[in-house]
Amino acid sequence: xxxxxxxxxxxxxxxxxxxxxxxxxxxxxxxxxxxxxxxxxxxxxxxxxxxxxxxxxxxxxxxxxxxxxxxxxxxxxxxxxxxxxxxxxxxxxxxxxxxxxxxxxxxxxxxxxxxxxxxxxxxxxxxxxxxxxxxxxxxxxxxxxxxxxxxxxxxxxxxxxxxxxxxxxxxxxxxxxxxxxxxxxxxxxxxxxxxxxxxx
Amino acid sequence: xxxxxxxxxxxxxxxxxxxxxxxxxxxxxxxxxxxxxxxxxxxxxxxxxxxxxxxxxxxxxxxxxxxxxxxxxxxxxxxxxxxxxxxxxxxxxxxxxxxxxxxxxxxxxxxxxxxxxxxxxxxxxxxxxxxxxxxxxxxxxxxxxxxxxxxxxxxxxxxxxxxxxxxxxxxxxxxxxxxxxxxxxxxxxxxxxxxxxxxxxxxxxxxxxxxxxxxxxxxxxxxxxxxxxxxxxxxxxxxx
Numbered sequence: 542x543x544x545x546x547x548x549x550x551x552x553x554x555x556x557x558x559x560x561x562x563x564x565x566x567x568x569x570x571x572x573x574x575x576x577x578x579x580x581x582x583x584x585x586x587x588x589x590x591x592x593x594x595x596x597x598x599x600x601x602x603x604x605x606x607x608x609x610x611x612x613x614x615x616x617x618x619x620x621x622x623x624x625x626x627x628x629x630x631x632x633x634x635x636x637x638x639x640x641x642x643x644x645x646x647x648x649x650x651x652x653x654x655x656x657x658x659x660x661x662x663x664x665x666x667x668x669x670x671x672x673x674x675x676x677x678x679x680x681x682x683x684x685x686x687x688x689x690x691x692x693x694x695x696x697x698x699x700x701x702x703x704x705x706x707x708x709x710x711x712x713x714x715x716x717x718x719x720x721x722x723x724x725x726x727x728x729x730x731x732x733x734x735x736x737x738x739x740x741x
Numbered sequence: 742x743x744x745x746x747x748x749x750x751x752x753x754x755x756x757x758x759x760x761x762x763x764x765x766x767x768x769x770x771x772x773x774x775x776x777x778x779x780x781x782x783x784x785x786x787x788x789x790x791x792x793x794x795x796x797x798x799x800x801x802x803x804x805x806x807x808x809x810x811x812x813x814x815x816x817x818x819x820x821x822x823x824x825x826x827x828x829x830x831x832x833x834x835x836x837x838x839x840x841x842x843x844x845x846x847x848x849x850x851x852x853x854x855x856x857x858x859x860x861x862x863x864x865x866x867x868x869x870x871x872x873x874x875x876x877x878x879x880x881x882x883x884x885x886x887x888x889x890x891x892x893x894x895x896x897x898x899x900x901x902x903x904x905x906x907x908x909x910x911x912x913x914x915x916x917x918x919x920x921x922x923x924x925x926x927x928x929x930x931x932x933x934x935x936x937x938x939x940x941x942x943x944x945x946x947x948x949x950x951x952x953x954x955x956x957x958x959x960x961x962x963x964x965x966x967x968x969x970x971x972x973x974x975x976x977x978x979x980x981x
Contacts, residue, residue, distance in 0.1 A: 565764040567884060569972065570961060609911035609961055616910065616962040616972075628911030632974050644769060659974060660882035701752045717913070717980060741882070741976040 551665065552733050555642045557603035558658070559665035566656045567633060572649065573610045576601045576619035577639050582696040583620050588672040588680050590698060590715055592733075597600050600639030600649075600707040604668040606693035606721065607632045607657035608707065618657065620697035621707035624694060629707065631719050633659030633741060634666065659741055663725065665734035670700040681687060685727035691737050699735060757863045758857065759799075759811035759888040763972060764978045766883035766940040768857060769819055774876040775827030779807045779860050784919040785828050786895075799969060805862030807870075813890035813916040813957070814878035815850045815930070826853060826878065829920040829930045847934035852916040852955050852977070854878035855885055879975070884961070886972045891921045894927040908963035913956050914973050922957065922971060929954045955979055 553561060577600045580586075581593055596602070607618045609630045622629045635657050641647030649655040658664060673681045674695055685701055694700040697705045699721065706718040719741065726736035749755065783797055783803050803809070807830045817827040855918050856878050861925040862868030870876045879885055894906050895918055918933055926932060931954045955977055962972035 564882060565884065567764055567974075569763055569884060596894045609959060611910040614910075615965060618961075628909050630913070632959060632961065659976070660766065660884070720978065740978070741974070 545728070552667065554667075555645065556637060557667040558636050559667070559734065560636070560658065560662070561665065561736070562661075562663040564633075564658055564660035565660035566636065567659055568652075568656045570616045570618040571653050572601070572639060572655045573613040573617050573619035575613075576655065577650070579620055582698070584695045584697075585674045588674055590669065590671045590696075592668045592671060592698075598638060598640050601635050601655060601697070602639075602646075602668050603635055603637045604666040604699070605635050605697045606699065606707075607635050607655075608693070608697065618655075621693065621695060631707070631721055631741065633657040634664060634699075655664045659739065660737050663736065664739060665736045666699055667734050669700055669728075669735045670694045670696070670698050670702075670705065673702055674700070674705040676704050680706065685724055685735055687724055687727055687729070689724040691722040691724060691735075692718055693721060699737070744825065753755045757866065758858055759809060760879070761886035761888075761970070762857075762883070763886055764884035765879075766975070767880045768877045769880045770873075770875045770877040772824050772826045773874050774808070774860060774870060778827040778876060779871070779972065781807060781828050783807075783809055784921070785921050789836060795895065797890065797919070798892045799889045799921075805859055805861050807822040808856050808876060809860075810856050810858045810922070811891055812856050812920045814853045814856050814876070815916070815920065816853055818846060818849055823849075825878070829916075829918060830934075836875070847910060850930065850934060852931075852957060854880040854949055855887065855975075873938065881958070881975045881977045884974050886962070886970045887922060888970050889921055890964070890971045891917050891919065891923040891925075891928065894925060895919065895923065908960060908971060910960055910963055912963075913961045914958050914960055914971075915954060916957060922973065924960065926954050931955060953979075 570660050583594055601620050606713055610617045611617045611628045636653055639649040639655050673679050689701040691699050692703055692706040694705045703718050709716045722737040722739040724737050783800055814826045817825040856876050860870045860876050914922050915926050915929040917923040918926045918930045935960055958973040958975040960971055961974050
């Protein structure tokens with residue numbers, strides 16, 4: 542059973558992140574220019590998540606992972622960098638699409654900032670990796686289970702595969718990969734989200 | 742204008758504290774401050790001619806004793822009670838070459854958060870730490886701006902100590918041997934107290950990705966000419 546009820550099992554929302562218990566909504570940093578223009582997916586285009594079906598919008602998406610972006614300067618966030626760069630670290634989950642939605646205000650475009658949630662809380666993510674991205678699991682379907690650890694993939698979406706983590710492929714020690722959270726409820730035929738407790 | 746945007750006196754330097762709480766978590770005052778938390782030098786590992794550990798430029802002009810706002814609060818034990826917090830335990834004599842080796846108690850000194858105020862307080866203000874024996878600290882999670890941080894390498898390893906180091910956004914943050922934040926895990930108090938370094942700073946064992954060393958968070962804003970502050974997204978964890 543889905544947790545609660547909403548149109549189309551919560552897919553009828555213009556947002557992709559469902560906030561259940563909020564930590565902080567952080568707007569300290571500006572969004573990098575490529576945060577408004579990136580493709581989705583951003584890096585690996587051969588094993589595309591089924592949760593991106595029909596999404597042609599550019600820019601970071603709600604539910605995707607905000608990263609530090611030292612290549613763009615001080616106090617800048619966006620999706621992960623490709624090709625790899627050091628010190629691109631996951632910070633939290635973007636709340637909204639950078640480009641906003643038709644017939645709504647577009648605060649990301651207007652302010653140059655896109656808020657992300659961090660500092661704990663519980664969230665439902667409608668965008669997540671459904672296929673392995675790298676190594677021996679590339680192209681294989683991902684099965685999420687309650688209790689799974691969650692990382693940021695090289696595309697900047699959540700995944701339970703540490704080998705696909707953006708920090709791992711950035712040439713950094715796999716031991717340094719940030720644990721973003723823990724799955725509370727896995728996607729099912731009646732739940733189109735990964736519900737997770739955030740650890741960052 | 743600072744990289745944060747916004748305005749404040751002297752580009753945010755007109756504060757009596759060294760901490761700006763950007764996204765608040767908890768201000769924890771459960772534990773008493775160790776007596777040496779009121780008397781320690783700053784930095785607590787003093788510079789000596791024989792084995793100079795460089796002093797952070799952010800401590801220039803600071804003669805006040807006791808833990809400082811923006812420094813790291815560590816778990817401490819009095820020997821009979823564990824309900825204390827304080828600064829780092831290693832005195833200069835301990836850490837300098839020829840000093841004693843880390844003890845079992847040192848392994849229990851772990852970072853908990855960031856002190857919000859100077860233990861000694863400020864002139865013409867209330868002095869709640871002296872009055873209560875407690876010094877509240879900021880606990881994870883949240884975001885905090887710190888105006889006390891290491892500005893040079895502390896331990897001679899892979900480059901001369903005192904060599905300036907670069908703060909870069911995205912770097913992981915650790916608690917230095919002086920109890921200030923540093924991006925170098927080799928300078929972490931826990932690296933030393935876990936016996937990963939010996940008392941002559943020689944490599945005792947591999948420390949890369951050591952699970953013994955606590956990651957305090959990620960630097961999201963680094964010091965510039967506009968504002969001498971490191972903003973940290975605070976999320977304590979250890980290497981996998």
